[in-house]
Every structure is written in structure tokens, then in C-alpha cells.
Amino acid sequence: MAKIRIKDILDGKYAGQKITVKGWVRTFRNDRFIALNDGSCLANLQVVIDFEQYEEAFLKKITTGASLAATGTIVESPGKGQAWEMQAESVAIIGLSDPDKYPLQPKKHSLEFLREIAHLRVRTNTFGAIYRVRHNLIYAVHKFFHEKGFYNVHTPIITGSDAEGAGEMFTVTTLDFDNLPRTPEGEVDFKEDFFARHTKLTVSGQLEGETAALGLSEIYTFGPTFRAENSNTSRHLAEFWMIEPEMAFYDLDDNMALAEEFVKYLVRFALDHCADDLAFLAKRLADEEKQKPQHQRQEMGLLEQLHFVADNDFERLTYSEAIEILRNSKPNKKKKFKYLIEEWGADLQSEHERYLVEKHFKKPVILYNYPASIKAFYMRLNEDGKTVAAMDVLFPGIGEIIGGSQREERYEVLLQKIEMLGIDAQELDWYLDTRRFGTAPHSGFGLGFERLMQFITGMGNIRDVIPFPRFPGHADF
Ligand code: 4AD
Ligand code: MG
Numbered sequence: 001m002a003k004i005r006i007k008d009i010l011d012g013k014y015a016g017q018k019i020t021v022k023g024w025v026r027t028f029r030n031d032r033f034i035a036l037n038d039g040s041c042l043a044n045l046q047v048v049i050d051f052e053q054y055e056e057a058f059l060k061k062i063t064t065g066a067s068l069a070a071t072g073t074i075v076e077s078p079g080k081g082q083a084w085e086m087q088a089e090s091v092a093i094i095g096l097s098d099p100d101k102y103p104l105q106p107k108k109h110s111l112e113f114l115r116e117i118a119h120l121r122v123r124t125n126t127f128g129a130i131y132r133v134r135h136n137l138i139y140a141v142h143k144f145f146h147e148k149g150f151y152n153v154h155t156p157i158i159t160g161s162d163a164e165g166a167g168e169m170f171t172v173t174t175l176d177f178d179n180l181p182r183t184p185e186g187e188v189d190f191k192e193d194f195f196a197r198h199t200k201l202t203v204s205g206q207l208e209g210e211t212a213a214l215g216l217s218e219i220y221t222f223g224p225t226f227r228a229e230n231s232n233t234s235r236h237l238a239e240f241w242m243i244e245p246e247m248a249f250y251d252l253d254d255n256m257a258l259a260e261e262f263v264k265y266l267v268r269f270a271l272d273h274c275a276d277d278l279a280f281l282a283k284r285l286a287d288e289e290k291q292k293p294q295h296q297r298q299e300m301g302l303l304e305q306l307h308f309v310a311d312n313d314f315e316r317l318t319y320s321e322a323i324e325i326l327r328n329s330k331p332n333k334k335k336k337f338k339y340l341i342e343e344w345g346a347d348l349q350s351e352h353e354r355y356l357v358e359k360h361f362k363k364p365v366i367l368y369n370y371p372a373s374i375k376a377f378y379m380r381l382n383e384d385g386k387t388v389a390a391m392d393v394l395f396p397g398i399g400e401i402i403g404g405s406q407r408e409e410r411y412e413v414l415l416q417k418i419e420m421l422g423i424d425a426q427e428l429d430w431y432l433d434t435r436r437f438g439t440a441p442h443s444g445f446g447l448g449f450e451r452l453m454q455f456i457t458g459m460g461n462i463r464d465v466i467p468f469p470r471f472p473g474h475a476d477f
Contacts (some may be wrong), residue, residue: 021071047088066094206221213246237466389405411439
């Protein structure tokens, strides 16, 4: 028999029918009311049992966390809070749960505590909602690109190149650490390793994505990426998911337009398809905000914020214009920034990005044309000879959510840059082939999926928007 979902029952699809439902007990009140959840939606199904039918010992087994099957008729609920409930004729326990040991009691648990039991937190309202929103957004990413005629490309996770320079990398090896092969110079001899070279986990699929775009025109990747930087912040993971579209014959303007359209689409998709979960997460965030002092509270609630981003144009300005605004800003003059902005060329920190977005413009901002010196080698050099056609999309509460650029398609200019930075051109020979044979202007960007998740769910810590977070010192589960 096909499993019946609680979501469909609560949508009224089984009115008056006798069915069997299966799920996990959230609460059991007065030996009579079981709140049953199967993860198909936020809400529980109220299963009403006649306790006189059962032995005392049996009723004791209906505990928070236990799984069970209930058979009965779906009737209109006289109680508040739900339209439908089940009048159960029989209940069978499927999996017992020792109430003294089950860590998820029907009360509020801290997010820190739940992180320690990440294998069980999916059974809470908050994490059930986060998992469901995450799924919907994954689906929306593919839907958006598919409908636009982009092709999804799987780029390698194990890579021999680290030319991207986006962060510290994790080595992938099968060498025996107790007996490492050495070169005559005494260095580890990776020629003896599985791939006969030093391999690592990728920080980005971009370079391989570019090769695909220069044949398929418009592609995107959506894969895991790994960065071993020791940044213990609420916005960094060591393993995160990134969406990287790459488009031939797009310039920087086309790139910015696509990035804006894409994130707005995703926000709108969540509003349209995850209404109950977002309403719950909005309330959670509002409760959390109430704990903060007045001046630290956000002006907008979660849903307001999402609508605002979906419905308003992002502000676009150059890095140079941003530097002027920041240099003359109050926190800079009063030395409130940790890193003061003095000169053109300074790298922007998250405090500066957030000032621009949250205080100055009060909306998402796209900064473009950054100094070449603070950006990656593959970005296209502008006419001025000192800036590159880079762009970052900055979001309220998050800071950088997207980073991208128009790519340097001119072989000579690119080669010069590679040599100037001391990157081994031989290692990038395959990449340079794209510029040797039918090169074309092209652009792309990377959206950090978990940063987007943070924005849409209102969760303050990135460790709470991925099922099993990886960060320094933590790779449990
Ligand atoms: O700006 P990044 O480093 O850009 C790239 O990797 C390019 N190859 C993208 C491209 O042009 N195809 O990273 C892109 C995005 C950031 O804007 C941020 O949202 C996210 O990835 N990100 C992280 N998210 C979580 N944890 C980390 N440690 C992250 N580092 C970057
Ligand atoms: Mg970046």
C-alpha cells in the first residue's frame, strides 16, 4: 500500500475515508491525543484514540519520538488549530523510543544543543522546515536554468589544480602516513600517490565550467566545494554547495542581470512554495529578535525582507564609488570600523559590505569593477588597466552572497597575468586551450547556496542551514 502523507490528509484529500497513517509521535496528551508528524509538512496530525481500548502498558509506549501506525477515519476536527483529525480505531507501535533517553523533549532546545545531535534535529519543527525549504530551493535552481536552456554540468570534486586560489585546500591521498615516499630532495613524492600527482578537494567548479560554456554556450554547475580556511564564522563552512553558471557571449552587464534575476526567482519560489515553513521560521526569527536590545533589532520581519528583495531592483555601483561612500561614512570617520577605509585598493571586509547594504542603501547591492590586485587571475582587465570586470552581490545580514566576473578571454593578456602572479602556466595549459581555440567573451558567477539559505530562512548561523555542517574541529556524523 502506498504511504499516505500527513500533508495530504491535512489538505483534506482523505475526508471521511478510513486510512492508515505512519509517523513519529511529537506529543501524547491525556492518554487520548497523539500529535503525529511524518515530515511531509510542518503541521502534526491529531490522532484521537480511545484509551479504554488499550492496556496501560501499551499506552506507556506511545512516547515522544516513537514511530507508529494509526488506522482510523479522517473527520473534521472540532478542536482548534487543525481542520482534520483522525478518529483512530487501532494503533500499532513500529519503533519504541525510551522517553528517558530521547534527547528531543517537547520543549524549546537551543540551536547549539541541536547542532550536537544533528542526526536527530531533523525531527524538530525548525529543522524540518529548513530541510524542506532547502529541497525546494535545490529544485528551483535546476528549474530556473533548465527553463532558460542552460545545461547542468558535473565538474570534478577531486582536482589536480589549485589555480583558482579561492582558499586553502584539503589534500586527497591514499599515501601511507607512517611510510611516506620521499623525493631525493626529501619532499613527499606524490608521484607515488593514487593519481600520480598531488590532488585536492575542489574550491570551485568554475575553470572546468568555463570549458563547458565554450562549447555549450550556457551551463551551470551545482556541487560541493571545500575550503580549509580556518574561519570560525557564522558565514563560513569547510564544505558548502555552490551554483556556478557560466555563459559564453555574456559581458559583465549580462552577468549582473542574470545574477539578479536568479536570486529574485529563488526568493519568490520559496515564498510561493514554502509558505507554511517560512511563516514558522519568520515567527522563530521574530521571537529571537525580541530577545535583543531595541537598537539591534532588524527593521523588517523575514517575510517582509524576502518580498522586499524579490520586488526591488538591486543597487549597482562601482568599487570606486563604494570606496568614496565608505571613506566618508560615519563609522569610518569615528573609527568604528575594525578596518578603516583609507585608500583606493583596500579589500572590503564584511563590515563594509554590510554598512553599504544595511545602512547606506538599505537594499541588495551589486559592486563591480574591483581593483585587479584583490581579485582572481581569470577576471577580465578593464580599459583603465587597473580594475577588472568583477562583481559581488551583497545581501542584508549576509554580506557577499555571490561573486563573479567577466573572464579574461584574450590569450596574451591572460598569459601575462598568470606569469605575473607566478602561477604555473603548464598546469593551466588545458584551460589556456579555451583561449587558443575559438576564444569568446564569457562570464559567470558563484552563488553560495548556504548563504542564500541563511537569507531565506533567517537563520543566523550557516551551520544550521546544511544538514551536517563541516567546520574546524567538526566532522561528526
Ligand atoms: O567568491 P567566491 O570565492 O567565487 C568563486 O569561487 C568563483 N569561482 C565563482 C565563479 O565566478 N564561478 O565564492 C562564491 C560564493 C561566495 O559569494 C559565497 O556566497 C560562497 O561562495 N562562499 C562560501 N559559503 C560558505 N562557506 C564558505 N567558506 C564560502 N566561501 C565562499
Ligand atoms: Mg568572493
